[in-house]
Amino acid sequence: MIEESKQTEPTENINANANVAEESNNTAQMSDNLETPLNSEVAATEATAAQESSSAANTAEWEEMEAEIAALEQQANQLKAQLEERTSQYMRIAADFDNFRKRSQKEKEELDQQVKCNTLGALLPVVDNFERAQAQIKPQTEAEKNIHKSYQSIYKQMVTALKGLGVSPMRPKGQEFNPNLHEAAIQEPTNEYPEGTVIDELIPGYFLGERVLRHAVVKVAAPGEHEISSEESQPESPES
Template identity: 85%
Template sequence: MIEESKQTEQTENIDPNVAEENNNSAHLETELNAEATATDAPLDQEAFSAADAAEWEEMEAEIAALEQEVAGLKVQLDERTSQYMRIAADFDNFRKRSQKEKEELDQQVKCSTLGALLPVVDNFERAQAQIKPQTDAEKNIHKSYQSIYKQMVTALKSLGVSPMRPKGQEFNPNLHEAAIQEPTNEYPEGTVIEELIPGYFLGERVLRHAVVKVAAQGEHMIPSEESQPAESPES
């Protein structure tokens, strides 16, 4: 009992810092013993290698599957891109064709409408050439309808209508209609010598063909016997 009380007194008299160092030392020794025990335990290298190989093979299979999937998606993308380009090209061709057909239809309607007005212009021009007003009343009437004629001509010009004026040009069946062929030596054969019905353009398009008179090969004069000089009696 006396010894135990002494030990108790000694324990109570120990410095707290010394006690803490002792505890830390005991803790470190325990951890070192545990590491030594773990190091001394043999590792199953064969099991580890087999598991690693299996995992690697699985990863390779997944990569191959992903590469195959990417290749398939690339093929689909190429097909969709090609299909889109074909659709875009077809649409562009359709748009151009529709625009061209619309312009052609507008031009046909315009030509039909303006072509119906040309005979009115012809009548004005015939009246201008044939009628010679004498009295003041006739001159006023003549002046009135000539004013209307000028307005119509101005309107036609604003729409792109222009006269052909083929006189002196070579006959062109795409522009002219030959109504008469007249033998003459004044013009080369095939030359338009007179415009009987005026022709007109609408822009670069023929609105109405010109009806014309065309020069044919002229008749060459053959000297008669009377016109030939008489031979001299001495010859």
């Protein structure tokens, strides 16, 4: 009996050890099963935190870019406004300069024309004297004719020179009197011309281009004497 009990003890010990090992494995497996969900939750939490941190970083970066874009747009608008103001100033200056140039050119032309008129106007009496001499002097001898030809050639040269400078005679005879062109010295009653017509030119008038160089001194027609009609000449009959 004693031997049987001795043989049974090792078997029981082996079984006990096996049970202990199995329990230990079960405990480890349970621990692993518990740790797996915990690790997943931690990983998910960490991923969410990382995503939120990345989103916050992207938002901050986007806001910074929008601020830079807004600053650039504001700077561009300021530059555009300055460009428009400078362009407007340039246009005003250019217009003022163009007006000044035109005004200066016009004043210069008027001054040149005035000097030209004064100079040529001073020569016109010389032309008048040549024309009076031509009308009054009647050369008789050969010597007188030669002298006449000499000063007439000078007269022709002067007239040619004046014509080349733009001087032209008015020749107002037969035209209607115009106070802007003519100066009336005499009014002569006549039935030959209509009233207000230039009958004769006493002192020649001249143009310089389209400008009056000298007014023509003229004789103007006035109303003539009307003949008394036969009806006007008959005496009135006495009242009956």
